[in-house]
Amino acid sequence: xxxxxxxxxxQTRAPFRLPLHWLGAAPFAIFVLLFLIMPTMRxxxxxxxxxxxxxxxDNIRGLFTTSILSAYWISIKISIASALLGCLIxxxxxxxxxxxxxxxxxxxxxxxxSGVASNFAGVPLAFAFLATLGPVGLLTVFLKTQIGIxxxxxxxxxxxxxxxxxxxxxxxxxxxxxxITPALxxxxxxxxxxxxxLGATNTQYWRMVAFxxxxxxxxxxxxxxxxxxxxxxxTAIALTGSSLNIVPILLFAQIRGDxxxxxxxxxxxAFGMIVVTGIANTIYIWLRARSERWLK
Amino acid sequence: xxxFWAWGALIFGLLYFILPLLGMTNxxxxxxxxxxxxxxxxxxxxxxRFQETFTYSILMALATIIFGVLxxxxxxxWVRLKLxxxxxYIEFITLLPLVxxxxxxxxxxxxxxxTSSWLPLTGSITGTNILLMFGYATLSLPYxxxxxxxxxxxxxxxxxTEAAQSLGAGWTTILAKIILxxxxxxxxxxxxxxxxxxxxxxxxxxxxxxxxxGPYMQLLGANRAYxxxxxxxxxxxxxxxxxxxxxxxxxxxxGAQSAA
Numbered sequence: 001x002x003x004x005x006x007x008x009x010x011q012t013r014a015p016f017r018l019p020l021h022w023l024g025a026a027p028f029a030i031f032v033l034l035f036l037i038m039p040t041m042r043x044x045x046x047x048x049x050x051x052x053x054x055x056x057x058d059n060i061r062g063l064f065t066t067s068i069l070s071a072y073w074i075s076i077k078i079s080i081a082s083a084l085l086g087c088l089i090x091x092x093x094x095x096x097x098x099x100x101x102x103x104x105x106x107x108x109x110x111x112x113x114s115g116v117a118s119n120f121a122g123v124p125l126a127f128a129f130l131a132t133l134g135p136v137g138l139l140t141v142f143l144k145t146q147i148g149i150x151x152x153x154x155x156x157x158x159x160x161x162x163x164x165x166x167x168x169x170x171x172x173x174x175x176x177x178x179x180i181t182p183a184l185x186x187x188x189x190x191x192x193x194x195x196x197x198l199g200a201t202n203t204q205y206w207r208m209v210a211f212x213x214x215x216x217x218x219x220x221x222x223x224x225x226x227x228x229x230x231x232x233x234x235t236a237i238a239l240t241g242s243s244l245n246i247v248p249i250l251l252f253a254q255i256r257g258d259x260x261x262x263x264x265x266x267x268x269x270a271f272g273m274i275v276v277t278g279i280a281n282t283i284y285i286w287l288r289a290r291s292e293r294w295l296k
Numbered sequence: 297x298x299x300f301w302a303w304g305a306l307i308f309g310l311l312y313f314i315l316p317l318l319g320m321t322n323x324x325x326x327x328x329x330x331x332x333x334x335x336x337x338x339x340x341x342x343x344x345r346f347q348e349t350f351t352y353s354i355l356m357a358l359a360t361i362i363f364g365v366l367x368x369x370x371x372x373x374w375v376r377l378k379l380x381x382x383x384x385y386i387e388f389i390t391l392l393p394l395v396x397x398x399x400x401x402x403x404x405x406x407x408x409x410x411t412s413s414w415l416p417l418t419g420s421i422t423g424t425n426i427l428l429m430f431g432y433a434t435l436s437l438p439y440x441x442x443x444x445x446x447x448x449x450x451x452x453x454x455x456x457t458e459a460a461q462s463l464g465a466g467w468t469t470i471l472a473k474i475i476l477x478x479x480x481x482x483x484x485x486x487x488x489x490x491x492x493x494x495x496x497x498x499x500x501x502x503x504x505x506x507x508x509x510g511p512y513m514q515l516l517g518a519n520r521a522y523x524x525x526x527x528x529x530x531x532x533x534x535x536x537x538x539x540x541x542x543x544x545x546x547x548x549x550x551g552a553q554s555a556a
Contacts, residue, residue: 031430039402039408089308095305096309106306122510128317131322131324173313252399270403277395
């Protein structure tokens with residue numbers, strides 16, 4: 001690896017020098033090693049260890065009990081539901097703003113607001129939704145007294161699967177808008193014109209040109225939103241306490257006080273989370289690289 | 297017809313964002329029966345626990361920002377100048393905190409740095425504070441590194457460095473007096489984002505048992521009705537303020553792309 005291309009190297013043989021320029025990256029390397037890589041490795045290794053340190057697959061096997069499997073399953077379902085809905089709604093809004101012929105000035109505020117809202121996760125978000133869709137929330141009361149729709153009677157509860165999904169959408173939709181808008185911008189006017197000149201209808205243009213180009217971005221963002229929802233802890237805890245059996249809440253309780261009765265089962269639980277978000281993010285990175293071929 | 301659908305989608309989206317904000321604002325003003333009042337805000341602001349935890353989180357955010365700048369700016373500069381081959385790897389590493397959930401990272405901290413380990417950071421309050429700050433720095437690494445790296449791209453660091461060196465400047469002088477002022481806008485936008493992240497962070501502070509703002513909000517949410525909504529309004533205003541400052545700051549930067 002040639003390290004210094006800008007400086008002219010003297011033709012005479014330089015005396016041997018220690019590769020000191022590597023030291024410049026040392027503080028960063030040490031920090032990352034100590035506070036990112038090693039803690040993660042500790043969890044991964046711990047997932048395959050017994051309490052006395054010998055290697056075992058029992059912890060991983062321990063994940064396949066009914067209660068833990070169902071926690072993973074609910075987590076995955078919520079993540080899929082909120083990622084899918086977030087992608088579809090976010091795509092519609094972004095497409096409306098970019099391609100729908102709306103006034104130009106809408107774009108700036110929309111993207112700024114998306115930037116804020118996609119960061120508005122965590123505890124306050126849960127309060128906002130409790131105050132809106134909770135038992136005495138603004139929308140609940142309005143629908144009940146003014147229109148006569150009783151959300152409770154319809155089976156909607158903010159502390160349930162759909163309640164959590166609807167809440168997660170508040171940061172999923174803006175994230176989708178932020179990521180997909182550049183992709184929509186990348187659809188060149190010439191492609192549409194070329195398609196029209198060749199006699200394509202609007203539907204054909206979308207089906208055979210725009211859709212295939214956007215598909216990698218779309219699926220990649222879907223994977224990213226999935227990972228985003230899967231790792232969300234604070235919103236879920238603030239909203240439901242510990243009443244909903246999802247993986248992050250289970251892991252939180254386990255770290256607080258060994259609720260599973262086996263400390264190393266906690267490692268396995270965390271390892272499972274890394275595997276799931278890792279797969280989702282690998283899909284995202286791979287698809288993003290593919291979509292960048294077109295959108296440069 | 298197309299316009300009709302476009303407006304429909306936009307209005308649906310806007311309603312989705314506005315209703316919860318409206319709901320929490322409305323709820324936060326209803327503490328006194330029958331009339332709108334700022335009682336919930338007064339109660340929250342007057343609560344000594346609020347003042348304590350909020351101050352704690354602000355101090356942690358400032359410490360995290362200072363540490364982050366000292367860590368990220370020299371590294372990003374050095375990698376661009378001397379080790380360009382490392383760039384893809386460093387970028388990959390800085391994105392890892394987005395892949396590994398925070399709860400997993402802090403779980404690792406608790407196991408790795410407990411009282412019986414080789415580096416017993418969780419054994420003392422100062423140690424735990426430092427550990428939490430490192431954790432926050434890890435969480436903000438993706439944002440901090442990216443904005444600084446983007447800022448460095450817009451200046452010719454090789455020429456600047458050579459010019460400074462031929463005038464006799466050492467590395468510290470170059471970094472403090474030449475590089476940092478040139479990427480200040482990028483550093484600031486990373487700093488505001490870090491601030492917004494640290495102020496609301498819940499998981500790490502709760503699991504390390506530190507009296508931060510996030511766990512306080514959660515505790516209040518479990519025990520009170522109106523005050524949490526007031527807190528949520530203030531928290532949203534704070535996030536909005538931070539990201540608004542990023543927009544403002546990046547407007548000063550010539551040819552800067554809009555900060556995400």
